[in-house]
Amino acid sequence: MLTLENDGQIISAYKFPSPNPAVELELVTYYASGLKVKGLLAKPVDGSGTEGFLYLRGGIKNVGKVRPARIAQFASEGFTVFAPFYRGNQGGEGDEDFGGDDRVDAFAGFELLQSLPWVTRIHVFGFSRGGLMALLTAIKFPETASVVTWGGVTDMFLTYAERKDLRRMMKRVIGGSPKKVPGRYKFRTPLYEMENLKAPVLLIHGRNDHNVSVEHSYRIEKRLKELGKPVESWYFDDYTHYFPPVMNRKIVDDLTNWMKSRQQQ
Structure with missing residues (x-):
């Protein structure tokens, strides 16, 4: 796993059409392990985005691609959001390897947010396989303000056992x-590696999730509690991997408020 001094350095940034007039979007090319990787940077036009938000997507390749509307939604809550596409995607160099060396794309994304002069602290968010990326990033950067996983993968052995349809890809x-x-x-x-985690954690999971079972969140919650680490969980009996739009918006509000209310470390 190669980490280099220029990780997180922005090579180019171009204006990208925003679905929300209150949010500016830029398509960014940045360095990660010497590769040129792409991502989307979003910030509120009114300058309110003083807290950073690293958005770590799920899926692989074209499954679970970063959606501009989703990124703008989080930015409109008052964050500067950066969402790496991960290596090899949408014109980026290299190849994704599902939480292996491509974790450096997340680490470099954290460093990119750190390099922005108006960003005071950084929260990390991961959806689905982005959950493991988020936790690994927070371990790497003890200054992480908070971590939120939503339907997050925390145990790759469990993913292999549960997802027969993904086994060929994983192998x-x-x-x-x-x-x-x-x-x-x-x-x-x-x-x-939970003993090395400093940031407070929030776990969000639907108990009917068949893509990433709620067991992933149960396991990490149990481990964090054993270690006496700060962890909260929001479990939803009726929901799967994807929450209905109205509920989804409410949870975005709630989780961003949860992030902002974490004490400065």
Whole structure:
């Protein structure tokens, strides 16, 4: 896993059409492990985005792509948001490897937000497989203000066991099954590194989630509580991996308020 001094350095930024007139969007090319990676940067036009928000997407390749409307939605809550597309996507160099070396794209995204003079502190958010990226990023940067995972993956062994439909992709991208290369699955599993996490954590999960079972959140919550670390969980009995739009908007409000109310470390 290669981290370099110029990680997070912006190479270019171009104005991108915004779905919200109150939010400016830019398509950014930045360095991560020497690769030119793409991402979307959003900030409120009124200058209110003094807190940084690293948005870590789920999926792989074209599944779970960063959506401008979603990024603008979080920015409109008063954050400067950066959402890496991850390497190899939408014109970026390199290849995604599902939480392996591509975690550096998230780390470099954190450093990119740190380099913006108006950003005072940075929160990290991960959806689905972005959950493990978020937790790994918060471990890497102890100054992380807070971490929120929504339907987040925390245990790659569990993902392999649960998602028979993803096994072929996982074996190809990770280099084998958990039986064959257990070390590579452990490397991608933040559950084993929770003692190194400093930031407060919020877990959001639908109990009917069949993409990433709620067991992922249960496991990380149990481990954090054993370690005496600050963790909150919001579980929803009726929801799957995707929440209905009205509820989704409410939770965006609630989770961004939760972030802002975390004490300065």
